[in-house]
Amino acid sequence: ANTLPQELQLFKTLQRLSFPMNKMSGELPEFLGDISTLKDLVLRNNTFDGTIAGRFFTGSTQFTTFDISENKFSGNFPNAIGRKGGMVALHINDNDFAGTITASLRGLGNLETLRMGGNKFGPSIPSELAQLKSLKELSLQNNQLSQSIPDELFTMSNLVSLDLSGNMLTGDLFDGAWETSTLESLVLYSNQLNGDIPAALGDLDSLQSVSLAFNNFEGSIPAEICNLPMLDTLVADCAGASPVGCTCCTGCCDPLINICFAS
Numbered sequence: 001a002n003t004l005p006q007e008l009q010l011f012k013t014l015q016r017l018s019f020p021m022n023k024m025s026g027e028l029p030e031f032l033g034d035i036s037t038l039k040d041l042v043l044r045n046n047t048f049d050g051t052i053a054g055r056f057f058t059g060s061t062q063f064t065t066f067d068i069s070e071n072k073f074s075g076n077f078p079n080a081i082g083r084k085g086g087m088v089a090l091h092i093n094d095n096d097f098a099g100t101i102t103a104s105l106r107g108l109g110n111l112e113t114l115r116m117g118g119n120k121f122g123p124s125i126p127s128e129l130a131q132l133k134s135l136k137e138l139s140l141q142n143n144q145l146s147q148s149i150p151d152e153l154f155t156m157s158n159l160v161s162l163d164l165s166g167n168m169l170t171g172d173l174f175d176g177a178w179e180t181s182t183l184e185s186l187v188l189y190s191n192q193l194n195g196d197i198p199a200a201l202g203d204l205d206s207l208q209s210v211s212l213a214f215n216n217f218e219g220s221i222p223a224e225i226c227n228l229p230m231l232d233t234l235v236a237d238c239a240g241a242s243p244v245g246c247t248c249c250t251g252c253c254d255p256l257i258n259i260c261f262a263s
Contacts, residue, residue: 004029011035018042020067028052028068033059040065044091051075057083067091069115074098082107093139094118101140106131117141117163125164127152135159141187142166149193155179163187165211173198182206189235190214197236197244199224209233212244213253213260220245235260 003026008014015037024043027050032041038061049072057080064086074096081090082104090111098120105114106128114135122144129138130152138153141163148171149164159180165187172195173188184206194216201207202224210225213235221236226248238246239261240254246263253260 004032006031008032009035013037016040016042019046021045024048026050028056028073030055030059033057033061036060036062039063042067043071044068045070047072049073052078054078054080057081063087065089065091068095070094072096076100077102079104081105085109087111089113091115092119097121100124101126101129103128105129108132110134113137115139117143117166120144123147125150125153125169129153130155132156133158136182137161139163140167145169147171149173151176157181159183160206161185161187164191165189167191169193172196175200178204180204184230185209187211188215192216194218197221197225201225202228205229207231210235212236213251214255214258217244221248238263 002022002024009031014035017038020042024046025048028048030053033056041063042065044067052073057078063084066087069091076099077097079102085107087108088110093115101121103126111132112134117139120143124147125145127150135156136158137160145167149169151174154174157179160182161184169191173193175198178200181204183204189211196219197217199222202222207228208230234249235251236244236246236249237255238244238249238252240256249263251260252263
């Protein structure tokens with residue numbers, strides 16, 4: 001099997017370890033957490049498995065990039081991740097992680113991209129994620145999240161992309177002033193969100209793509225959203241037995257028959 005050799009720990013000036021798409025397997029060796037010069041670990045799209053030990057994030061390695069996406073890792077993701085305050089990119093999507101999303105992520109003050117989709121995290125999104133003031137991308141799609149979206153997420157002033165699709169999220173969307181003025185992409189399809197779609201979305205002049213389909217929203221898409229200057233994609237449940245009113249949607253979906261079409 002193609003595993004990571006123990007001899008890697010002998011490289012005393014190693015800064016970047018990158019083996020994407022190499023059919024590598026086995027567990028992640030803990031010595032990678034003790035290479036003080038290592039900044040970037042990129043092992044995406046292999047067949048690594050096993051759990052990630054908390055000790056991995058208590059050693060001397062000061063990760064900037066930690067990308068183990070598209071593997072077969074499982075178990076809980078360790079709380080000790082919060083100790084790596086210099087991390088800029090954390091990509092653990094498309095594995096088999098479970099349990100809660102650790103609130104210790106708030107310790108990653110320099111984090112810009114957080115990708116945790118395609119796992120079994122649940123049931124809630126911790127409000128502490130809003131403390132990540134540098135975060136530009138938050139992707140939690142296709143998990144087992146089943147509670148409401150914390151209002152605090154809509155105070156993240158540097159957020160560009162928010163993807164919470166493919167969960168079981170419930171409740172209304174935040175109806176206060178959205179402070180996510182840099183937001184370009186909002187993806188909320190395939191949840192159980194309800195209530196009216198807030199007109200406050202129309203204050204986000206950077207919005208280019210909004211997907212609200214396969215939820216339980218009511219009423220109509222506010223004119224303020226239709227008038228957004230950069231908007232080029234808007235998809236909602238504007239077809240079927242109880243359609244959302246929409247005069248500007250680029251795509252309409254019917255949740256009863258699970259079909260969307262261009263409008």
